[in-house]
Amino acid sequence: NTHKSERIAGHVDTHVRNTISELETECSKSITSINVENILSNIFEETKNKNLHAQYFDGGIIPSLLLILKNGTNICITKTTGIIRHLSRTEDIRMDIYKSGISMQYIELLQSDNTEAIENITATFSNLVLAIDKYDNMPLLSLGILPHFVKLAKDGSTLTKESIICCLRSLTRESTTRVPIFNSGIMPTIVDLLKYGSQYAKEDATAVCWNLAITEANRVPLYHSGIIPPLVDILNQSDATGKELAAGVMRNLSIATSNRIPLYESGIVTPLLTLLKDGDCRAQEQATVTFWNLTIQADTRVPLYKQGILTLLYGILDNGNTKPLLKQYVSCVFRNLSVAVDNRVPMRESNIAPYLINLLKEGTEIAQEDAAATIWNLCVSDVNQVPIYDSGVTAPLLELLDNELATAVAKEFAGGCFRAMAVAKANKNRLYNDNVVPAMIKLLKTGSPKGKEQACAALWNMCVSSDNQIRMYKDGIVQPLKELLYSSDGTGNAKEYAAGTFRSLSTAVENRVPLFKDGALNAVLPLLTSGQPKAKENVGALIWNLAIAEENRVPIYKLNVIEPLLSVFSNSSGGLGAKEFACGAFRNLSIATDNKRKMVLAGVIAPMRDLLSEKEIGTRAQENICGAFWNLGINSDNQVDLFEANVCKPLIELINSTKATDTAKEFAGGCFRAMAVAQANKQRLFEEPGVMDALITLLKNEHPKGQEQGCATLWNLAVSTPNQVSMFKLNIVTWIIKVLNNTNGTKMGKEYAAGTIRALANTSENRVPIFRTGIVPSLIELLKSDNPKGQEQACASLWNISAHDDNQISIFKSGVIPPMLNIIGSSTATAGAKEFAAGCFRALSTNTENRLPLYEAGVCPAMITLMAIGNTNGRENARKVLYNLCLNATCRDNIKKLGVTATSINWTDHF
Secondary structure (H helix, E strand, O other): OOEOOOOOOOOOOHHHHHHHHHHHHHHHHOOOOHHHHHHHHHHHHHOOOHHHHHHHHHOOOHHHHHHHHHHOOHHHHHHHHHHHHHHOOEHHHHHHHHHHHHHHHHHHHOOOOOHHHHHHHHHHHHHHHHHHHOOOOOOOHHHOHHHHHHHHHHHOOHHHHHHHHHHHHHHOOOHHHHHHHHOOOOHHHHHHHHHHOOHHHHHHHHHHHHHHOOOHHHHHHHHOOOOHHHHHHHHHHOOHHHHHHHHHHHHHHOOOHHHHHHHHOOOOHHHHHHHHHHOOHHHHHHHHHHHHHHOOOHHHHHHHHHOOHHHHHHHHHHOOOOOHHHHHHHHHHHHHHOOOHHHHHHHHHOOOHHHHHHHHHHOOHHHHHHHHHHHHHHHHOHHHHHHHHHOOOHHHHHHHHHOOOOOHHHHHHHHHHHHHHOOOHHHHHHHHHOOHHHHHHHHHHHOOHHHHHHHHHHHHHHOOOHHHHHHHHHOOOHHHHHHHHHOOOOOHHHHHHHHHHHHHHOOOHHHHHHHHHOOHHHHHOOHHHHOOHHHHHHHHHHHHHHOOOHHHHHHHHHOOOHHHHHHOOOOOOOOHHHHHHHHHHHHHHOOOHHHHHHHHHOOOHHHHHHHHOOOOOOHHHHHHHHHHHHHHHOOHHHHHHHHHOOOHHHHHHHHHOOOOOHHHHHHHHHHHHHHOOOHHHHHHHHHOOOHHHHHHHHHHOOOHHHHHHHHHHHHHHHOOHHHHHHHHOOOHHHHHHHHHHOOOOOHHHHHHHHHHHHHHOOOHHHHHHHHHOOOHHHHHHHHHOOOHHHHHHHHHHHHHHHOOHHHHHHHHHOOOHHHHHHHHHOOOOOHHHHHHHHHHHHHHOOOHHHHHHHHHOOHHHHHHHHHHHOOHHHHHHHHHHHHHHHOOHHHHHHHHHOOOOOHHHOOOOOO
């Protein structure tokens, strides 16, 4: 309907001029005359010739036509509207026709019953509004034409309806017209035309829907207006143009979130997939963008993948004529599909990598972004990380990061790809060898805040590998990470990941001291009070690791780390993980002697005690708390403070728990052991409800280290005389025997077990009952062991037990003499063991029945030797043994023969 004439201003054919003049003359005589009608008929026929359109307009025909429209007969009006319809087909004069003032008269005529004129008028408007593409929007709507269009679209002729829809197609290209047109009541007519109109009417109606759906406010109500079923039919049955237009409507409607699932379920998927396969590039574009929008909705992603969309998208990319913009849209669909967890492995298995690599290299900026995002999404699946790396994506991703023209978002996503790939153990070292670290350092320095975040995460994942920790430290990653931590544009996640990177670096022994000296801890310390929960975990773990190095412990404390570490224990500050790692930091810092008392005064006990009482606490936190308490308790000034801080109850609960680890129970026992050193605590601990039962539980559990701490604590408590009888009555000797007989028990555990018996046997009241428990064989076995300190305590225990007259003969007969003689003659036995062995002989020799058997057992030579080389108490015990044996005449005669003099044993009678 469009003709652009070769218009020459001022040039009008003589015939045309004469015709216009004749019309003017006849109109001046009688506008209703038959002559006017005849002239109009001739002009109507002549204006079918498009070459005369401009000449008639430039010749000045419009005023006469306007006069006829106002006052002419129906026939003349019909002819006149037909002439103007013809003239409006020429593009150059459309705006001039509109500006001539015909619109108001035309609007009046739309209310008439002149069907043919109305058809001409609506067709004219459909031509005039085409000028909207070139000129400012014509304010037809403001003239009130829309209600008349709506009425005629409902009741008018087929030609009128089609002209109106054609007119609306042009009008709706202008954004300001779309809402009023949609709300005008025109939609039922549009739906009817979509269903029953001619091919061209369907195209125009579809185009109107496309334009209306561009405006956000129209999308949801337009979906519900009834257009979807006929548009689906058009998608399935129409020609290429109709399908393209219908797909364009779906593209715009699918932008609305609430439309996506209903659209997906409406039957559009199959014909749109067909367009991807067989449509031209414009139809493919509309279909692809529709799928892009639909796949924003999670529920559509897996079903669409299963319907084979990926293969069709590959076909578009394989077409050498596909334009960059369409490839970009394909990349957008890839990205959305890859968000679905269930799609990731099959997408990777479908050999998507070469397409993504090509998009990274040659795609538009957005295509690069989406390709990188797709790779990132695919690599979130663990099983994809190694195959994706093997597909060769590293090099193009590095090129993208080095490309100054690539967008910050694309670089962010590239960093995310490396972050995800570096999760796989097999990739960590390979990525390092691919020089990914320098690229991440550059991204840290120049990237967007989100890009820096991904760089930090990638570095963290890579340095989880012990092979990378030292060399990544040497590559200089600490300084840019510190700069990010001190910067204002570092995201909370970025700072969390930076702290995590430092945490991983600090697991390498060689890094701990230099990392601390480089100021890594200074940079992350504020995160304990202001960072995210996971950041607090990382900082706590970093301090924990750094404090493993003895050289760091006191300097770390001097950084005033205690207060920020304590802050994570507030309910609003840190989670259990942060608290756990803070306890680990306390545990290692408390190893340093200079820190122990300061930490208690700083208030570390109470929050750890409270955390230990929480049901959901993890086993590692339990170990750290108990280990910290034990370390702190080594300082004598802290032992009473620990007890008075009420740590006993949670320690008892932990020891009795079936979920706590053996290590945690061992450390809890160590804490009791330390507290029991303080004289002020010995009686209180014994009387504290549950403490003794917990210690016995440690002995029962058969965990060697736990038994060790339980026995050490019992020994410390049994040193207190008031506790000795009461402790024995708790039947602890039975469980001590179990410790002594444990073939997997530690040497120190057995030493402490024997030490406990030694202490209990200090009280005369306990000696016979202890002997009756059957402890002696176990002590004898300890005498025979290669445990010098255990031998010492066994000898001391036997000495104390032997101090009771009722035990002496039985102990002699139990077989203690040979192993004790071996101890006295041993070069590895302690001086104390030899002293106590002689003490046992001294006690046994007070019994007259034992003297001769002791002599006959070979005790005398050992005592003579001990008198020469033993310590002071050992010499005294040996002298007393010989003295007691000399009370037996037979023994005395034989001892004299061994060279023992009366003076040497302080014998004052006849010798």
